[in-house]
Amino acid sequence: MKQGIITKGVGGFYDVLVDNYVVRCRARGVFRKDNIIPMVGDKVMISTKDKAIIEILPRKNQLLRPTVANIDLLGIVLAPTHPVPDFYLIDKLMINAEINEIKVMLIINKIDLVENKEIKDIIDIYKPTQYPIVTLSCREQMGFEKLHDFIKDNVVTLAGQSGVGKSSIINVLYPEKVLETGQLSEKIHRGRHTTRHSRLLVLPSGGMIVDTPGFSTMNMNEVMxxxxxxxxxxxxxxxxxxxxxxxxxxxxxxxxxxxxxxxxxxxxxxxxxxxxxxxxxxxxxxxxx
Ligand SMILES: Nc1nc2c(ncn2[C@@H]2O[C@H](COP(=O)(O)OP(=O)(O)OP(=O)(O)O)[C@@H](O)[C@H]2O)c(=O)[nH]1
Ligand SMILES: [Mg+2]
Ligand SMILES: [Zn+2]
The missing domain is CATH 1.10.40.50 (Probable gtpase engc; domain 3)
Structure with a gap:
């Protein structure tokens, strides 16, 4: 038995990072009975011999949109343009993090595309929340020192609309591990859903970061x-x-x-x-x- 962390789940298999290597495991039927489905970010006990997840350790927290467990910080990514920000979705992501007692930071990416005034207008919306706000450009590789300070020693999950640059941000942080990014479809100004499954990466700095697929709707019906x-x-x-x-x-x-x-x-x-x-x-x- 060894302890590891789920970095990826695809089609009934889970990649579990143990020490410095990844073991592709099946999940034993026992959790299904309890209605617990393994998630990216889960700390698990595995049998290296059977390549099976035997136990899911208690979760500190879990998000369902995007699906990920044991997060320290949710980085909500938006772009001032391309795509046009969906503030309604952003607010819901913030609410979702508050319900689950997860810290929030706002990441404004693609600042190379607009004037300072447009960035300031977005900052002004969220300044009263006192969530930390980082402005970035993956294209110009600007703003990453500050982002680094937030990520080190933390498990950070990036969430936000498709096409805002979540995978691109991780590619700048971790150039050796290149994730797929998508060209924006010019017609609809929405990103293609290039990231299909959440994926956890251990950064050279020691922090961990989860890339998640963009999505456009979410409900919060459990809130009174x-x-x-x-x-x-x-x-x-x-x-x-x-x-x-x-x-x-x-x-x-x-x-x-x-x-x-x-x-x-x-x-x-x-x-x-x-x-x-x-x-x-x-x-x-x-x-x-
Ligand atoms: N101009 C500019 N373009 C960027 C920047 N960051 C990312 N892009 C572009 O935006 C597009 C979408 O980037 P992705 O990283 O795939 O976006 P994503 O958030 O991962 O999208 P999904 O995986 O679909 O959720 C790509 O064409 C990137 O090259 C930036 O800082 N400036
Ligand atoms: Mg992506
Ligand atoms: Zn009132």
């Missing part, structure tokens, strides 16, 4: 509508100052969140998307009860 605002770090300071206990920050008078939006302390877009997500959660609850 009244809990949603607590998953917004930029809202937290105001939540308890609202006139009404249990204010949902929607149509209620005396709402300090709305006041903070009016004053510019919270981004209008963040708030509008909060209302959109709130209404989706309400709709979901209405339909299941």
């Amino acid at each position: 509508p009244e809990d949603l605002s607590y998953l917004y770090p930029d809202f937290i300071d105001y939540i308890h100052q609202c006139r009404f206990n249990g204010c949902m920050h929607d149509k209620e008078p005396g709402c300090m969140i709305k006041e903070a939006v009016a004053e510019g302390s919270i981004s209008q877009g963040r708030y509008d998307r909060y209302i959109r997500i709130l209404n989706e959660l309400r709709e979901f609850r209405r339909n299941i009860w």
Whole structure:
């Protein structure tokens, strides 16, 4: 028996990194019974003789979109253009990380494509969250020192729309291990889904980084509508100052969140998307009860 970490799972097999080599393993049926499916990032015990995963060690956390276990930090990658940022998806990724108590950083890639003003506009949306923000260009290889500081000693997962440059970022960090990247389709301005399966890499610095496929939808139905605002770090300071206990920050008078939006302390877009997500959660609850 040896302990390792799952770096990749494809078609019922799992690559498990043990010491310095990778063993391709099957998963024993035992987890299926318990409804536990091995994930990238899982720490596992394997039998090197049978090439089988025997036990999945308890998870610190897990994300389902993208699917990965034991993450220290979720790096949410966006590009100011090509593709046009989907802030709704970005906000949902942030909420998802908050639910699972995973630290967040925002990575703005492809800064070579736009003027500083456009980058600043994006930073302004997320500055009140106090999530660290790193600006990068893979093309110009700019901004990577700061990214390195966040990655070392951590297990970092990159997530974000298809085509924002997740695989490209890892290729700059780790030039020896070249991942496939995709050309953007000019017509639809969306990346091809070039990364099909999550993959964990150990960086020369010692940190680990997971490349994940881009995706465009995600639901968060497990969140109760009244809990949603607590998953917004930029809202937290105001939540308890609202006139009404249990204010949902929607149509209620005396709402300090709305006041903070009016004053510019919270981004209008963040708030509008909060209302959109709130209404989706309400709709979901209405339909299941
Ligand atoms: N101009 C510019 N292009 C970049 C930059 N980073 C990546 N690209 C290009 O953007 C395209 C998509 O990059 P990928 O790394 O494949 O994107 P991805 O996020 O891994 O996409 P999926 O695997 O589909 O989720 C490629 O054509 C890259 O060359 C950058 O900093 N500047
Ligand atoms: Mg990719
Ligand atoms: Zn309120």
